[in-house]
Amino acid sequence: MLELRRLDPVNKRHKLKRVKHSLKISCNVNIPTARYDVFADAEKACEHIRSSLYPALVIKASGLAGGKGVTVCSSKDEACQAARETLSGCYGNEAGSTIVVEELLEGVEMSVLAFCDGESYKALPFSQDHKRAYDGDLGPNTGGMGAFAMVNYHNYTDIVDNVIGKAVAGMKIEGIPYKGVLYAGVMLTVDGPRVLEYNCRLGDPETQVLLPLLKSDLAEICEACINGSLSKFDLTFDSGDMCAVGVVVASGGYPGSICKGHPITGLDKLDDQLLVFHAGTALNESDTLVTSGGRVLTVVATGNNLATARSLATRGSSFVQFKDAFYRRDIALKGDPSYKSGLSYLDSGVDINAGDQLVSNIKPFVEATRRQGYISGIGGFGGLFDLHATGYKDPLLVSGTDGVGTKLKLALESGIHSTIGQDLVAMCVNDILTVGAEPLFFLDYYACSRLDVTITTDVIKGIAQACKSSNCALVGGETAEMPGLYHAGDYDLAGFAVGAVERNQLLPAKDIEAGDVLIGLASSGLHSNGFSLVRKILQTFPSIDCTKPFDGVSDRPLYDVLLTPTHLYVNTVLPLMKQGLVKAAAHITGGGLNENIPRILPQSMAAHLDATKWSMPSVFGWVQRMGKVSTNEMAKTFNCGIGFVLVVSQSSKNTALSLLNKGLIAASVIGTVVERGVNPVEVVHLELALFGSFQPITLHRSLIPTNKKRLAVLISGSGTNLQAIIDYSRNFDCAYEICVVFSNVDGVQGLERAKRANIPIEVQSHKGFKRETFDTKVHAILERYNVELACLAGYMRILSEYFVDKWRGRLVNIHPSLLPSFKGSNAHELILAAGVTITGCTVHFVEVEVDAGAIIAQDTAPVNPYDTVETLQERVKTVEHQLYPKALNMVANGSVCLGPNGKLQY
Numbered sequence: 001m002l003e004l005r006r007l008d009p010v011n012k013r014h015k016l017k018r019v020k021h022s023l024k025i026s027c028n029v030n031i032p033t034a035r036y037d038v039f040a041d042a043e044k045a046c047e048h049i050r051s052s053l054y055p056a057l058v059i060k061a062s063g064l065a066g067g068k069g070v071t072v073c074s075s076k077d078e079a080c081q082a083a084r085e086t087l088s089g090c091y092g093n094e095a096g097s098t099i100v101v102e103e104l105l106e107g108v109e110m111s112v113l114a115f116c117d118g119e120s121y122k123a124l125p126f127s128q129d130h131k132r133a134y135d136g137d138l139g140p141n142t143g144g145m146g147a148f149a150m151v152n153y154h155n156y157t158d159i160v161d162n163v164i165g166k167a168v169a170g171m172k173i174e175g176i177p178y179k180g181v182l183y184a185g186v187m188l189t190v191d192g193p194r195v196l197e198y199n200c201r202l203g204d205p206e207t208q209v210l211l212p213l214l215k216s217d218l219a220e221i222c223e224a225c226i227n228g229s230l231s232k233f234d235l236t237f238d239s240g241d242m243c244a245v246g247v248v249v250a251s252g253g254y255p256g257s258i259c260k261g262h263p264i265t266g267l268d269k270l271d272d273q274l275l276v277f278h279a280g281t282a283l284n285e286s287d288t289l290v291t292s293g294g295r296v297l298t299v300v301a302t303g304n305n306l307a308t309a310r311s312l313a314t315r316g317s318s319f320v321q322f323k324d325a326f327y328r329r330d331i332a333l334k335g336d337p338s339y340k341s342g343l344s345y346l347d348s349g350v351d352i353n354a355g356d357q358l359v360s361n362i363k364p365f366v367e368a369t370r371r372q373g374y375i376s377g378i379g380g381f382g383g384l385f386d387l388h389a390t391g392y393k394d395p396l397l398v399s400g401t402d403g404v405g406t407k408l409k410l411a412l413e414s415g416i417h418s419t420i421g422q423d424l425v426a427m428c429v430n431d432i433l434t435v436g437a438e439p440l441f442f443l444d445y446y447a448c449s450r451l452d453v454t455i456t457t458d459v460i461k462g463i464a465q466a467c468k469s470s471n472c473a474l475v476g477g478e479t480a481e482m483p484g485l486y487h488a489g490d491y492d493l494a495g496f497a498v499g500a501v502e503r504n505q506l507l508p509a510k511d512i513e514a515g516d517v518l519i520g521l522a523s524s525g526l527h528s529n530g531f532s533l534v535r536k537i538l539q540t541f542p543s544i545d546c547t548k549p550f551d552g553v554s555d556r557p558l559y560d561v562l563l564t565p566t567h568l569y570v571n572t573v574l575p576l577m578k579q580g581l582v583k584a585a586a587h588i589t590g591g592g593l594n595e596n597i598p599r600i601l602p603q604s605m606a607a608h609l610d611a612t613k614w615s616m617p618s619v620f621g622w623v624q625r626m627g628k629v630s631t632n633e634m635a636k637t638f639n640c641g642i643g644f645v646l647v648v649s650q651s652s653k654n655t656a657l658s659l660l661n662k663g664l665i666a667a668s669v670i671g672t673v674v675e676r677g678v679n680p681v682e683v684v685h686l687e688l689a690l691f692g693s694f695q696p697i698t699l700h701r702s703l704i705p706t707n708k709k710r711l712a713v714l715i716s717g718s719g720t721n722l723q724a725i726i727d728y729s730r731n732f733d734c735a736y737e738i739c740v741v742f743s744n745v746d747g748v749q750g751l752e753r754a755k756r757a758n759i760p761i762e763v764q765s766h767k768g769f770k771r772e773t774f775d776t777k778v779h780a781i782l783e784r785y786n787v788e789l790a791c792l793a794g795y796m797r798i799l800s801e802y803f804v805d806k807w808r809g810r811l812v813n814i815h816p817s818l819l820p821s822f823k824g825s826n827a828h829e830l831i832l833a834a835g836v837t838i839t840g841c842t843v844h845f846v847e848v849e850v851d852a853g854a855i856i857a858q859d860t861a862p863v864n865p866y867d868t869v870e871t872l873q874e875r876v877k878t879v880e881h882q883l884y885p886k887a888l889n890m891v892a893n894g895s896v897c898l899g900p901n902g903k904l905q906y
Contacts, residue, residue, distance in 0.1 A: 031166050037101050040097065042083050110128050140255055146313075180225065213243075214237055242302060244302045247317040249296050249299065251291050264321070318489040355451060362461065369467045371471055383443065390500065397500055398435055406532045410531065421463035424493050442474050444463050517653045519647075519656060520669075521642065521646070523617070527588075546559040569665070572664075588639040588645060604676050608673075608682050613668055616640065711739065712740050712741070712742060712785065713725060713740075724880070724884060725793065726754075728888075746765065772801075775803035778803065788810065793814075813853070814883070817841070818842060820851075828873055832863070838862060
């Protein structure tokens with residue numbers, strides 16, 4: 001049988017944890033401590049606070065208070081209030097039966113933890129807890145928002161002997177030798193160390209940064225404590241300069257009330273060298289990691305200096321995402337030798353040293369972009385460029401500026417930052433190329449909340465490499481840290497390109513005519529436009545794993561496909577322009593084919609394109625299929641496989657194609673210039689090309705609900721909500737399928753909608769039947785179709801108690817107001833009469849009482865001053881069409897249900 005031995009202080013020694021003043025009273029061994037007194041009566045405590053000769057501003061609950069029993073006050077009134085609240089029993093146990101009113105000491109606070117065997121002791125390294133909730137040691141006290149530990153700390157041995165050694169000796173003298181881990185909270189004052197409290201614990205957050213530095217076996221240490229042989233044990237740690245920093249990521253509202261159950265993401269993005277200690281986490285029914293406490297988890301990093309460990313831990317914490325998450329960004333800052341008391345620019349979130357490090361990192365990449373005309377690079381107040389040295393005779397300068405848009409969000413989510421710089425350069429140099437300009441020099445603007453040198457170096461390295469590829473000098477830029485303006489971890493980019501073109505070679509030419517040829521140069525994919533729509537698709541289908549390939553798109557991870565950088569067309573196209581082979585050029589960016597090509601054509605001319613003439617990347621078919629995006633919307637949002645378009649004459653076509661096809665970017669004739677008709681651009685066969693580009697062998701199983709609920713929709717009229725439900729049911733991840741549409745009125749438009757969707761219909765007139773008799777027939781029809789869930793979509797019948805009882809918890813309706821306000825059939829009239837400015841709609845379970853069932857979901861719509869019943873009704877219908885299908889899906893997939901008490905359960 002395995003014998004388990006226990007290292008656990010018991011009996012009298014347990015008083016250390018339960019009564020904070022116990023050791024001060026019981027051990028007459030001259031332990032340095034703050035002045036204090038103990039009270040069980042609030043008014044006596046307040047009298048002491050007001051009359052004390054020392055600042056009696058620290059109030060401690062004398063006992064177990066979950067790490068939150070200490071209040072450090074800034075005034076006597078605040079201290080009195082804290083004393084009253086603590087003695088009122090707010091901790092729900094004997095912790096608040098007495099309080100310690102203690103002197104407020106000033107200095108550096110530290111934690112000292114030591115293993116004890118009753119006679120001897122061995123200390124763990126110096127550590128410091130951060131109790132306050134917010135940066136700058138502001139906000140309420142918590143159980144700890146982070147900590148740091150250092151193997152080397154000056155005078156640490158003397159401090160340990162003074163506060164641990166005396167305590168161990170004192171307890172031995174009193175006949176209660178202490179075996180276990182002894183904790184001392186210590187303040188390093190100008191008069192030397194002062195003990196704030198003792199506890200018997202090896203607890204977080206200090207332990208989370210101490211144990212990673214410990215090289216000795218923890219079990220062997222505990223065994224030595226039990227056996228009384230600790231003095232012979234050699235406690236070893238990492239090398240002397242090693243440090244560890246832990247940052248707690250907490251739930252919004254902590255240390256007060258919090259909400260649980262929020263999904264946690266981003267842990268897969270953390271560096272393998274980081275440690276993550278879980279505290280307030282759990283797995284829900286879907287095996288998804290969710291929040292379940294105030295302090296959710298701690299990210300710990302080690303390094304050979306405090307600054308390195310702090311940077312790694314803080315950056316790692318920024319990747320951890322859940323609703324209302326927050327963490328302190330200044331953990332271990334005061335421990336950094338370079339830190340000085342008093343506000344600095346660093347305290348406000350701007351790290352000048354990091355900026356200097358960035359400049360040092362990027363200098364080699366910037367120097368590599370040197371070209372003819374380049375005079376000075378980064379470091380000066382302005383970048384210099386000698387236009388005369390480039391050999392232009394009669395130049396026009398051309399400038400362009402652009403950004404990358406919400407493609408940045410995918411770069412942030414994926415952690416892929418090395419390619420986004422090329423997107424920035426390409427968006428600018430491709431634009432000025434359209435007028436025949438050669439890019440000469442480039443400047444970038446990088447804005448962020450806090451500068452992450454590693455990420456920023458990756459981004460600017462990508463910018464420099466793209467500049468070099470385009471023979472464009474990177475002559476300078478701006479890096480701006482703006483804490484408070486940007487969310488933690490976010491950054492934004494802007495670029496500025498300047499080029500030149502000889503005046504007599506400026507494009508577009510004036511001789512564009514019908515019959516000219518349109519040559520398309522392939523795009524690399526989405527380039528840098530339309531990403532707000534792409535991200536909406538990813539939000540709609542949260543089960544898509546972008547770190548893996550998506551069937552039918554590519555064998556590369558989806559992130560790689562979406563973040564493929566924008567093509568640089570300068571080296572491919574500029575030689576043709578200088579030879580006079582190009583009449584006009586268009587960069588296909590925002591606005592797609594439909595809006596960019598007309599910008600280069602005369603008003604009398606139009607473009608006729610054939611989408612079968614170029615290769616359509618599968619990512620565009622994926623976007624259209626997943627987002628159910630119309631073909632016209634695709635043509636005016638995305639480049640659809642063509643990133644750059646040239647207008648050339650028929651006589652120059654073959655020469656241009658021959659030169660283009662020597663490069664790495666595919667080029668082909670995609671259409672012609674024609675006389676202007678109704679539309680400036682006509683793209684034929686685009687729908688066919690998009691459809692053919694994305695042909696998955698199988699749909700991702702993660703997107704297909706395994707057991708779709710069989711849904712019946714009950715209507716009496718036009719069925720506009722029915723159409724919305726039908727449309728939503730076509731989504732891959734929809735959890736219901738419509739098995740029958742029932743109407744009590746024949747010939748209505750809703751039945752035609754069902755027929756077009758190949759959904760079975762059933763019609764049964766209610767005329768001549770009593771209500772319950774009719775509902776019995778309806779129930780039988782639904783049973784025949786094995787219906788599991790039913791909804792009302794303009795069903796103009798008051799249901800009988802019999803029917804409601806049969807379908808309780810499986811019957812859903814939508815009402816055109818924000819219930820419980822404005823019930824009944826004339827809701828819009830009541831809303832207008834009441835003069836409210838906000839209305840909406842409510843999806844709810846059906847009960848016998850009209851519009852009284854448990855609310856599943858609501859959404860809002862404005863009420864305008866001049867609304868009529870008709871205009872308000874149409875506006876609310878638009879909201880209904882969005883909300884109703886999604887709320888039904890929540891019921892179908894089990895996210896919500898009706899509880900036995902008639903209340904909604906999640």
